[in-house]
Amino acid sequence: MKLIMLGAPGAGKGTQAAILSRRLGIPTISTGNILRAAVKNGTPVGLKAKSYMDAGRLVPDEVIIGIVAERLAEPDCVGGYILDGVPRTIAQAEALDQEGVVFDAVVDIEVADAVIERRMSGRRSCPGCGATYHIEAAPPKVEGVCDVCGGELVQRADDRPETVRSRLAVYHAETEPLRDLYARRGLLKTVENQQTIEGTTKAILAVLGL
Numbered sequence: 001m002k003l004i005m006l007g008a009p010g011a012g013k014g015t016q017a018a019i020l021s022r023r024l025g026i027p028t029i030s031t032g033n034i035l036r037a038a039v040k041n042g043t044p045v046g047l048k049a050k051s052y053m054d055a056g057r058l059v060p061d062e063v064i065i066g067i068v069a070e071r072l073a074e075p076d077c078v079g080g081y082i083l084d085g086v087p088r089t090i091a092q093a094e095a096l097d098q099e100g101v102v103f104d105a106v107v108d109i110e111v112a113d114a115v116i117e118r119r120m121s122g123r124r125s126c127p128g129c130g131a132t133y134h135i136e137a138a139p140p141k142v143e144g145v146c147d148v149c150g151g152e153l154v155q156r157a158d159d160r161p162e163t164v165r166s167r168l169a170v171y172h173a174e175t176e177p178l179r180d181l182y183a184r185r186g187l188l189k190t191v192e193n194q195q196t197i198e199g200t201t202k203a204i205l206a207v208l209g210l
Contacts, residue, residue, distance in 0.1 A: 001024055001026065001080040001104050001105070001208070002080050002081055002102060002103045002104050003020070003080075003081070003082045003083065003103060003104065003105055003106070003107060003208075004082075004083045004087070004103055004105075004106040004107070004182075005017050005082060005083065005084045005107055005109070006106055006107065006108040006109070006175070006178060006179065006182075007108060007109035007110070007111065008111060008113070008116055008168055008171045008172075008175075009116070009120070009164070009167045009168065009171060010111070010116040010119050010120040010164070011109040011110075011111045011116065011193070012109055012111070012193070012197070012200060013084050013085075013109060014028075014030070014084055015197060016107075016109065016197075016200060016201060016204060017030075017082045017084040019197075019201050020082055020201075020204065021082055023205075023210075024080065024082075024210075025079070026077075026079055026080040026081055026082060027076050027077060027081055027082070028081075028082045028084055029068065029071055029072065029077075029081050029082065029083050029084065029086075030084045030085050031064060031067075031068065031084075031085040031086045032085060034067055034068065034071045035049060035059065035064070035067055038067045038070065038071075039053070043067075043070060045063060045066040045067045045070055046067065048063050048066075049063050049064075049067060061089070061091050061092050061095055062095060064086065064092065065086075065092060065095040065096060065099060068083070068086055068096070068099075068101070069096075069099040069101060072101060080104075083103075087178060088174060088175050089174050089175065089178075090177055090178065090181060093178055093181060093182075103187060104187075105187055105188075105189050105207075105208060106178075106182040106187045106188050106189065107189050107191060107204055107207070107208070108179055108182075108188055108189065108190045108191065109191050109193060109200065109204075110190055110191065110192050110193060111193040112193075113168050115193065116164065116168065117161060117164050117165065117168075118136075119134070119137075120158075120159045120164045121155075121159055121160065121161045121164060122134045122135045122136050122137070123155070123156070123159045124140075124144075124153040124154065124155055125153065125154060125155075125156060126146035126148065126149060126151045126152075126153055126154075127151065127152075127154060128146065128149045128151035129146060129148050129149040129151065131146050131147065131148045131149070133146075133147075133153060140153060189204075189207040189208060190207070191203045191204050191207055
């Protein structure tokens with residue numbers, strides 16, 4: 001099965017993609033991960049991406065899509081894959097079309113902005129060991145202190161309310177239009193956010209007919 005995970009930042013795409021990957025036995029292709037891998041491995045497209053990153057510039061769509069296409073050509077993707085983090089724009093979706101990349105379904109996780117703001121602004125992480133917490137959903141035993149190493153927990157800049165609102169605005173302007181594009185193609189499978197991770201997984205499997 002070939003899937004795209006769609007949804008706002010903080011909607012749970014990465015979490016659900018990891019669960020589906022294990023369940024279906026297909027790899028999750030995260031743009032951030034494969035971009036870093038392509039640069040590290042010195043592939044032709046990776047070297048091109050590195051030149052932009054070293055100059056402090058955004059990596060252009062054609063390079064991102066080139067790296068995705070390169071990754072999808074690897075043997076472990078023959079039985080299917082899950083794309084998480086791409087496409088982000090209509091232009092990227094069209095570039096994937098031109099590369100001949102096809103999908104069986106686009107799973108759109110719908111979560112209200114207010115819920116995402118609360119979810120992301122409640123996240124805390126430990127700079128020392130990398131453990132993550134949530135002040136409501138998964139708090140540490142002692143407020144502000146990591147259970148694992150006793151380090152002081154911090155809120156990442158990405159999770160501050162003003163940053164979350166800014167990221168949501170970008171999502172609504174640039175990524176949300178993909179819903180209409182894939183709906184017209186008959187590929188969109190919308191899932192309302194559930195109370196639990198397991199509940200959302202169950203809803204996704206239901207819309208995929210699994």
